[in-house]
Amino acid sequence: MISEVRNQIKGILQDAINAAIQSGDLPHVNTPDIPFSPTKAPEHGDIASPIALSLAKTAKTSPRKIADAIASHVQLEESFLIRKVEVAGPGFINIYLSKLWVYNVLKTIKEAGANFGHSNHGEGIRVQVEFVSANPTGPINIVSGRAAAVGDALVNLLNAVGYEAIREYYVNDAGGQVENLGASIDVRYRELLGQGGLEIPDGGYHGTYLVNLAQSIIDESGAEYLQIDDTERIAVFRDLGIERLLAVQKATLERFGVHFDIWSSEKALRENGKPGEIIKVFRERGYLYEADGATWFRMTDFGDSKDCVVIKSDGEYTYFVPDAAYHRDKFERGFVKAIDLLGPDHQGHVEHLKHFVEALGLGDDWLEVWIIQQVNLIDAEGNRIEMSKRSGQFYTLDSLIDELAEAVDDRFAVDVARYFFLMRSNTSHLDFDLHLAVTQANENPVFYVQYAHARCCSIFREMENQGIAQTEMDEGIAEHIDDPESLRLIRHLAEYPEVVLNSAEKREPHRLTHYVFELAGLFHGFYNEHRVLDPSNSHLTQVRLMLVGAVQTVLRNGLTLLGISAPKSM
RNA sequence: GCGCCCGUAGCUCAGUUGGAUAGAGCAACUGACUUCUAAUCAGUAGGCCGCGGGUUCAAAUCCUGCCGGGCGUACCA
Numbered sequence: 001m002i003s004e005v006r007n008q009i010k011g012i013l014q015d016a017i018n019a020a021i022q023s024g025d026l027p028h029v030n031t032p033d034i035p036f037s038p039t040k041a042p043e044h045g046d047i048a049s050p051i052a053l054s055l056a057k058t059a060k061t062s063p064r065k066i067a068d069a070i071a072s073h074v075q076l077e078e079s080f081l082i083r084k085v086e087v088a089g090p091g092f093i094n095i096y097l098s099k100l101w102v103y104n105v106l107k108t109i110k111e112a113g114a115n116f117g118h119s120n121h122g123e124g125i126r127v128q129v130e131f132v133s134a135n136p137t138g139p140i141n142i143v144s145g146r147a148a149a150v151g152d153a154l155v156n157l158l159n160a161v162g163y164e165a166i167r168e169y170y171v172n173d174a175g176g177q178v179e180n181l182g183a184s185i186d187v188r189y190r191e192l193l194g195q196g197g198l199e200i201p202d203g204g205y206h207g208t209y210l211v212n213l214a215q216s217i218i219d220e221s222g223a224e225y226l227q228i229d230d231t232e233r234i235a236v237f238r239d240l241g242i243e244r245l246l247a248v249q250k251a252t253l254e255r256f257g258v259h260f261d262i263w264s265s266e267k268a269l270r271e272n273g274k275p276g277e278i279i280k281v282f283r284e285r286g287y288l289y290e291a292d293g294a295t296w297f298r299m300t301d302f303g304d305s306k307d308c309v310v311i312k313s314d315g316e317y318t319y320f321v322p323d324a325a326y327h328r329d330k331f332e333r334g335f336v337k338a339i340d341l342l343g344p345d346h347q348g349h350v351e352h353l354k355h356f357v358e359a360l361g362l363g364d365d366w367l368e369v370w371i372i373q374q375v376n377l378i379d380a381e382g383n384r385i386e387m388s389k390r391s392g393q394f395y396t397l398d399s400l401i402d403e404l405a406e407a408v409d410d411r412f413a414v415d416v417a418r419y420f421f422l423m424r425s426n427t428s429h430l431d432f433d434l435h436l437a438v439t440q441a442n443e444n445p446v447f448y449v450q451y452a453h454a455r456c457c458s459i460f461r462e463m464e465n466q467g468i469a470q471t472e473m474d475e476g477i478a479e480h481i482d483d484p485e486s487l488r489l490i491r492h493l494a495e496y497p498e499v500v501l502n503s504a505e506k507r508e509p510h511r512l513t514h515y516v517f518e519l520a521g522l523f524h525g526f527y528n529e530h531r532v533l534d535p536s537n538s539h540l541t542q543v544r545l546m547l548v549g550a551v552q553t554v555l556r557n558g559l560t561l562l563g564i565s566a567p568k569s570m
Numbered sequence: 571g572c573g574c575c576c577g578u579a580g581c582u583c584a585g586u587u588g589g590a591u592a593g594a595g596c597a598a599c600u601g602a603c604u605u606c607u608a609a610u611c612a613g614u615a616g617g618c619c620g621c622g623g624g625u626u627c628a629a630a631u632c633c634u635g636c637c638g639g640g641c642g643u644a645c646c647a
């Protein structure tokens with residue numbers, strides 16, 4: 001809504017510039033698209049434009065003079081929007097918005113309610129967001145937890161601005177990794193049954209969760225599987241392992257509040273012959289050649305430094321093939337855009353993936369790939385825990401939630417985790433300081449935001465206790481708002497739809513996290529400075545109730561998009 | 571070597587299409603509860619925005635060269 005205002009002001013300033021040129025106050029210049037700069041301080045008005053600064057060179061006049069000329073030609077009386085125009089600093093044109101605008105902001109928020117901030121910008125375009133997609137070879141760790149929080153919020157954001165976005169999880173339930181899983185379980189199984197001298201195979205999984213898994217198999221059926229031959233047993237354990245570990249992953253994600261719309265299976269993809277189709281397409285288009293007993297893809301045709309193997313000399317596909325097939329499958333399912341959130345260990349894969357998509361002719365910007373950077377956990381002793389599934393050293397999302405639940409209220413454990421994951425930009429490494437999250441639970445930023453919402457709710461409860469009724473708001477009532485705290489709040493509220501749009505379009509949910517935190521801060525400041533329910537001044541009470549209602553709505557909307565609860569009391 | 575990411579206050583990090591005096595939180599210090607919730611607020615202190623060049627009226631932001639850190643660079647996924 002601030003952007004609509006900006007467009008109107010653009011028109012007003014353009015008219016003023018034209019008028020200034022007509023009257024000879026300004027030399028004839030071609031005006032570029034009128035820029036705006038964010039106003040950081042209230043003395044810079046509500047909206048500011050550095051247009052005079054950029055015109056200075058072509059107009060060959062000082063920016064200050066240009067700004068004065070433009071400002072003097074702004075038709076204040078014809079605008080319901082602008083209250084005052086000032087020239088400041090080196091030549092900024094600062095614009096102060098009218099009380100009518102204040103009224104419009106509050107009214108719009110009240111009428112839109114839970115839909116405030118939503119738009120149809122995406123025009124119903126179908127978007128598929130693939131995230132987490134952890135191999136079904138172990139529990140969900142906190143790196144995947146970060147991706148889960150980011151992906152989930154991103155889909156919320158996309159849907160809020162009018163896309164039709166869905167959440168998808170690609171299960172790598174075929175290929176070498178799951179063979180290693182079967183072999184690793186087999187080792188644990190035989191160890192538990194007393195066989196010595198066994199070692200987890202290369203590329204296998206060392207985590208103790210496989211010991212537990214093997215134990216549960218023994219609990220159920222004893223040493224029964226020792227009767228069958230090795231390869232068969234490993235295959236049984238592979239399938240059993242996938243099934244159980246996937247179930248654990250699903251349970252963890254549900255607990256974390258992330259619900260995937262589609263679970264895609266690599267195994268099913270292979271059984272449907274999709275990888276073979278891809279190979280056929282690549283071969284027809286001349287991207288493949290044979291060397292050293294393997295089949296290679298001409299990655300160098302796409303500017304890469306070397307080609308890569310797609311069919312190994314043992315006849316197996318490398319993971320590229322089903323992966324490329326999977327992306328073609330996404331396209332065939334009708335998604336106009338695919339967004340992949342990948343972990344930091346897949347970084348080298350990004351370019352390859354894009355080249356495969358290019359080779360399939362799916363369009364340049366059809367696929368977006370984002371790397372969600374690494375998470376390091378700082379434990380209570382200040383030790384940095386490195387995440388690596390294969391070394392068996394990892395910290396699971398479940399244990400994170402468990403620890404948070406122990407330290408803070410149960411109902412907020414997931415909120416805290418999600419908030420921490422959504423605080424940082426995706427490209428930054430994230431140090432999840434558990435020590436801080438746990439021991440200083442009360443100063444936790446997520447509570448700061450939630451508390452602001454709870455306070456809003458509390459005011460309305462008190463309103464009812466005192467038997468105060470909310471009246472319909474009219475334009476005149478906005479005249480009663482003129483304190484700086486309220487005006488700053490309103491200006492910030494008006495920016496919300498733009499923040500939602502930017503967060504969605506730039507795929508950066510953390511912008512919204514920062515926004516709600518700032519909004520909470522502004523509200524806490526307002527709350528301490530002003531009393532809302534004032535029996536001696538019903539006009540003021542009414543307009544402030546309106547404001548508190550707007551803050552409550554926007555906090556709740558923002559937190560909801562982030563997947564964080566907005567408690568009514570704390 | 572090549573590629574990607576990062577470098578901003580003691581620590582962890584924001585910083586929008588380049589805009590006015592670079593911001594938060596934590597840690598430190600000083601104050602504010604007879605009040606709609608003090609899980610709060612107000613204030614103090616803390617900065618060659620890694621370094622050097624360039625573009626611009628204007629650079630934390632764009633370009634370039636260094637320095638430092640993380641990750642990736644398989645006939646693994």
